[in-house]
Amino acid sequence: MSTPIVESEPAVxxxxxxxxxxxxxxxxxxxxxxxxxxxxxxxxxxxxxxxxHILNSAIAAPxxxxxxxxxxxxxxxxxxxxxxxxxDVRWTLIEPMERRVTxxxxxxxxxxxxxxxxxxxxAEDVGLEFDVVTARAVSAMRTLxxxxxxxxxxxxxxxxLKGHNVPAEIDSAQKVLKKHRVTDVTVQVLGEDLLSEPTxxxxxxxxx
Numbered sequence: 001m002s003t004p005i006v007e008s009e010p011a012v013x014x015x016x017x018x019x020x021x022x023x024x025x026x027x028x029x030x031x032x033x034x035x036x037x038x039x040x041x042x043x044x045x046x047x048x049x050x051x052x053h054i055l056n057s058a059i060a061a062p063x064x065x066x067x068x069x070x071x072x073x074x075x076x077x078x079x080x081x082x083x084x085x086x087x088d089v090r091w092t093l094i095e096p097m098e099r100r101v102t103x104x105x106x107x108x109x110x111x112x113x114x115x116x117x118x119x120x121x122x123a124e125d126v127g128l129e130f131d132v133v134t135a136r137a138v139s140a141m142r143t144l145x146x147x148x149x150x151x152x153x154x155x156x157x158x159x160x161l162k163g164h165n166v167p168a169e170i171d172s173a174q175k176v177l178k179k180h181r182v183t184d185v186t187v188q189v190l191g192e193d194l195l196s197e198p199t200x201x202x203x204x205x206x207x208x
Contacts, residue, residue, distance in 0.1 A: 005047045006032050012194050013050060016058045016085070023084045023111050028054050030107060031075060038103060040075035051197055053077050056161070057136065059191040059199045061085035063159050066131030068092070071123045071148050072138040074100055078161055080107055082134075083116045091116045092130065094123055123147040129156070136161035141173035141202070149180035154208035158182065162200050170202070181207040 009025065017024045032049060035041040045053065057078030064086055070079030073093035083091040093116060095101050101120040108116045119126065124147055133148045133156070141160075148158055162169065166187055170177075177185065185204040192198045 004036075004043065007047050007050045010050055010055065013055060013058075015194070016055060016061075020084050020087070023113075024054065024058070024081070027076070027080060027084060027107060027111060030110070034103075035075060038099065040100065040103060051195065054081055055191070055195055056197060056199050057081035058085050059195060060134075060159065060161060060201055063201065063203070064089050064132055064134070066090070068132045068134060069094055069123075069126070069128075069130040069151050071133060071135040071144075071151070072096075073104060073118075076104055076107055078134060078136045080104065080111075080113070080116070083113050084111065087113075087115050089115065092128075093118045094121055094126060096120065096122045123151060126151060129153045132157045132159055134159045134161065137163075141166070141169040142176045145173055145176045145180050145182060149182055149206050152206035154206070156206055158202065158204045158206060160202040162187075162202055164200070166200050166202060177204075183207060 014021045036043050058081050061082050067090045069092045071094050073079040073095045079091055079093040093104050101118055104118045130151055131153055133151045135144060135148055138144055170185060182204045188201045190199040190201055
């Protein structure tokens, strides 16, 4: 059996994480060692683990403040990466699958992240409100908005990490956006000058 190819750490990683880079390295190493075995990432992700996943999440870190919920946190992308980057922000990682919750709690403990709470729950059942709600690679906008917008405080923000087809997703979600009082929807492209694969972020306000 051949040894899988793992992407080397890009030089820009240290720039993005600053004095938190060692924690980012430890988390990435754990994901490489156990991610596929535990069903957290697919076998094709290791050759682009930094570029496609770690840095893709970390580039958005400056956008967050206050209390943040990461819906469908899975392997900890973006939630754990962002919590490493921003120890000044309070993070709640919401994940319904027990094996993923176990992984998230293990990593929180191993990395000493005292700014993180892990909740085993579906987003619809959380019953809490946050300053900001985020999600990455969970579902299309029209199905994501109904499970994320209700968790945002009045006047708070959605910051959703999306793919290339996000303009079409927004067009298809117009009725849902209106129903859930989501306004001021914009798309930002982050890291064009730093990353080989820039990150697309949908930002929007939620009104009560």
